Amino acid sequence: MLTLDEIRIDLDGFRLSADLSIPAGARVALMGPSGAGKSTLLSVIAGFLAPSRGRVLWQETEITRTPPGARPLSILFQDQNLFPHLSVARNLALGLNPKGKISGADQSRIETALDRVGLAGLGARKPGQLSGGQQSRAALARALLRARPILLLDEPFAALGPALKAEMLALVDEIAREQGTTVLMVSHDPEDARALCPQTVLVAEGRAHPPQDTARLLAEPPPALRAYLGG
Numbered sequence: 583m584l585t586l587d588e589i590r591i592d593l594d595g596f597r598l599s600a601d602l603s604i605p606a607g608a609r610v611a612l613m614g615p616s617g618a619g620k621s622t623l624l625s626v627i628a629g630f631l632a633p634s635r636g637r638v639l640w641q642e643t644e645i646t647r648t649p650p651g652a653r654p655l656s657i658l659f660q661d662q663n664l665f666p667h668l669s670v671a672r673n674l675a676l677g678l679n680p681k682g683k684i685s686g687a688d689q690s691r692i693e694t695a696l697d698r699v700g701l702a703g704l705g706a707r708k709p710g711q712l713s714g715g716q717q718s719r720a721a722l723a724r725a726l727l728r729a730r731p732i733l734l735l736d737e738p739f740a741a742l743g744p745a746l747k748a749e750m751l752a753l754v755d756e757i758a759r760e761q762g763t764t765v766l767m768v769s770h771d772p773e774d775a776r777a778l779c780p781q782t783v784l785v786a787e788g789r790a791h792p793p794q795d796t797a798r799l800l801a802e803p804p805p806a807l808r809a810y811l812g813g
């Protein structure tokens with residue numbers, strides 16, 4: 583279980599509180615108006631931003647002060663954070679080992695991960711020699727390889743066309759189910775939330791609310807969400 587225990591975030595006039603738990607293995611969307619704090623909340627969970635108060639816990643162990651690299655999570659953001667000067671295989675190796683050293687066993691795991699996301703044989707290419715969709719796949723392969731218990735997604739596929747985006751979300755869904763990954767996904771598209779996330783954390787008016795049923799929330803959105811969805 584991922585717990586945000588009486589979290590308070592204070593940033594230059596912006597405030598957000600969160601007091602909620604997400605069961606291990608759940609797939610949860612973060613939805614709410616622009617600027618409500620969805621990305622900021624992910625930053626606190628990832629460890630890029632310290633809350634001014636409260637605790638972050640994973641399986642009852644406090645990780646509030648754990649450095650980002652030592653937290654039990656992988657992150658996929660929109661800019662896919664692939665190093666442009668390194669081959670795809672080397673980018674994946676960095677996910678396994680910060681020094682990027684590739685052992686024989688790692689090599690075969692990297693090949694398996696690339697195969698899994700439909701990039702078999704492309705490990706030697708640099709990210710710039712891949713299409714946008716292939717770069718997303720490479721970033722997903724890195725997350726897959728790391729096999730951390732939590733996957734944070736911040737609109738990672740927003741730049742892709744609808745068909746490719748749906749395909750990537752289906753792949754995330756498949757891999758998350760297999761690995762039992764807890765998924766938190768910032769989403770601007772209710773259809774993405776519906777497709778991947780049975781539960782949703784509404785972030786609005788200074789508060790991240792406990793997870794609720796996505797379909798029910800979208801059927802009867804509260805005013806802050808309705809305005810944002812344009813309904």
Ligand SMILES: Nc1ncnc2c1ncn2[C@@H]1O[C@H](COP(=O)(O)OP(=O)(O)OP(=O)(O)O)[C@@H](O)[C@H]1O
Pocket residue numbers: 593594596614615616617618619620621622623
């Ligand atoms: N480092 C920072 N210092 C001060 N304010 C910040 C900082 N980072 C974010 N903010 C503010 O925090 C608020 C929440 O921003 P955030 O990006 O988390 O919202 P969001 O819900 O993800 O929005 P969007 O849907 O537009 O991406 C905004 O008002 C933003 O300006």
